[in-house]
Amino acid sequence: MLEFPYGPAGFPEKKEGKADLYDYMQNFPKHFQVQFTDLKFHLTVDPELVIAEFKSMGKHRETGNPYNQTYISVVETKDGLRRYRDFWNPLVAIESVGNVNDAVRFSE
Numbered sequence: 001m002l003e004f005p006y007g008p009a010g011f012p013e014k015k016e017g018k019a020d021l022y023d024y025m026q027n028f029p030k031h032f033q034v035q036f037t038d039l040k041f042h043l044t045v046d047p048e049l050v051i052a053e054f055k056s057m058g059k060h061r062e063t064g065n066p067y068n069q070t071y072i073s074v075v076e077t078k079d080g081l082r083r084y085r086d087f088w089n090p091l092v093a094i095e096s097v098g099n100v101n102d103a104v105r106f107s108e
Helices: 018-031 090-097 100-106
Strands: 032-042 049-060 069-076 083-087
Touching: 018 032, 049 090
Parallel strands: none
Antiparallel strands: 032 049, 049 069, 069 083
């Protein structure tokens, strides 16, 4: 399960199942040209919990607007990848694509 706790209004709260995740993830590079940088992992007391920070530097392919985002990912790995919470700033996404409706369209 992939969750988006801070997605903009109308953005899905989560994606479940391999097919749904695949469709969502393959959509990202169609809309954004980015490089991911500054990956940092944080130790936790739970060996089945991973916390990572990273950044993206790039642009939205259609608008040309910058897409420079900071992410925090909280991943539960019990019995494989079980839950992935993806925290990012929705205002950065909205400014990059132009408006909230286009940000929601990206998730479809």
